[in-house]
């Protein structure tokens with residue numbers, strides 16, 4: 001537990017030792033701020049519903065940037081040897097890395113709370129969908145980060161990890177589209193597995209336990225796969 | 237304190253270790269000596285729990301590194317071949333991080349960081365980021381992190397590679413001082429290093445243990461009759477011929493001696509027999525003067541070349 005925390009904190013600090021975290025955060029805030037303004041002007045609606053839809057697309061790009069380094073860099077520089085010979089379990093290492101990226105993502109989302117705050121100052125938005133939207137976005141982000149972490153365990157090259165993650169996320173994203181094309185039995189399964197299907201409920205103000213379970217399952221599956229990859233790398 | 241039994245490790249179809257067995261007692265400084273690609277790093281990686289063996293067992297302080305990995309790792313300090321530093325971290329925060337990783341209680345953390353900085357003499361670079369450190373300091377920080385949790389076993393993979401001569405001497409002294417409190421295993425492909433720092437040497441070659449002994453004993457084992465130095469008054473060619481004819485002699489190298497009518501010979505003999513008496517008899521029997529005869533003790537370096545047949549490619 002202590003090892004996990006130490007790894008997570010070290011990772012968080014090192015995010016800010018490189019310009020990547022600043023650039024990603026700044027870009028995320030600029031784009032969401034711009035979209036927020038635009039959407040507000042056009043819809044004249046005190047809700048974040050459309051903004052959430054856009055944020056989820058942004059996360060497709062933000063997540064690979066946050067996770068590409070996590071394990072790839074440790075493997076490139078050999079510091080992974082320090083982690084794996086310390087009295088911490090592989091899963092503690094993986095969880096620590098995941099928590100660091102989730103922490104940064106949460107901070108980024110936290111900064112966007114400024115937008116709903118504006119809505120509350122100047123209007124009467126419905127609290128429910130905003131709250132559930134944030135919960136959903138964090139869950140969606142967590143699932144993206146776990147996929148990115150997994151990709152980062154596969155290679156010692158950050159760029160390869162980022163590209164793999166982006167392609168993986170895109171595929172993950174597009175499952176929903178395939179659902180409409182496929183026939184009923186397969187289509188239903190794909191629809192259940194589709195990201196947008198599970199995410200949309202949250203932005204509509206519904207916290208569906210099925211969707212929560214869905215995102216948490218994705219996280220667990222990819223974290224598990226990451227642990228196994230770390231293990232199997234050592235066999236080779 | 238360390239028991240390694242019959243370790244075998246395959247990388248794909250290629251065996252890097254083919255049954256390595258050795259042990260180290262408490263407080264001992266044990267050297268793993270072998271040319272590049274002998275399997276030293278592989279053995280250490282198994283011993284530190286970084287990778288599993290294909291077969292065989294390794295125990296640290298009585299804990300199996302595969303079955304009771306966490307317990308074994310708690311008692312092990314490890315300096316990998318490439319010092320595992322994070323370039324953006326200061327020495328201070330890095331050592332603090334490693335202390336957390338290795339489970340040093342929070343209240344002891346500062347004290348331990350001070351302690352290892354003192355020991356590795358890096359106190360004056362504590363606020364420097366690792367990326368800006370010279371090779372010598374990086375290595376010292378590497379040793380410091382390996383000691384932070386006061387492990388009973390310290391494993392150092394090629395601790396002096398890439399250091400300048402002064403740093404090498406300092407590092408060897410540091411390692412020597414670790415013995416007693418810690419059980420130390422270090423690997424090296426440099427013989428003088430091992431004979432200077434270690435109380436016992438395991439010579440590894442091509443994934444196998446070629447010999448285990450004290451540096452002194454290894455020298456003694458191949459000492460004695462193996463090579464004999466002779467100063468003889470007599471004609472060079474006939475003397476060499478006569479010596480070559482002595483049973484047990486493998487080769488004779490001769491050169492002009494110090495006196496004008498003398499010759500200096502170095503005689504190589506088989507390991508099994510002491511040929512000195514027969515050599516003396518041959519010289520005196522031919523009516524030449526035997527001015528001097530002594531056996532040459534082999535340096536560890538030469539033993540090494542004999543024990544390991546693989547030619548070493550010198551590093552950098």
Ligand SMILES: Nc1ncnc2c1ncn2[C@@H]1O[C@H](COP(=O)(O)OP(=O)(O)O)[C@@H](O)[C@H]1O
Pocket residue numbers: 236247251252270271272273274275276277278279
């Ligand atoms: N990760 C690896 N994958 C494949 N082969 C390896 C790996 N590590 C080492 N080897 C091979 O195993 C042998 C032993 O290597 P190593 O243990 O590094 O030797 P040493 O440390 O004595 O130089 C070498 O032939 C090396 O090429």
Ligand SMILES: [Mg+2]
Pocket residue numbers: 273276277278317393394
């Ligand atoms: Mg090596």
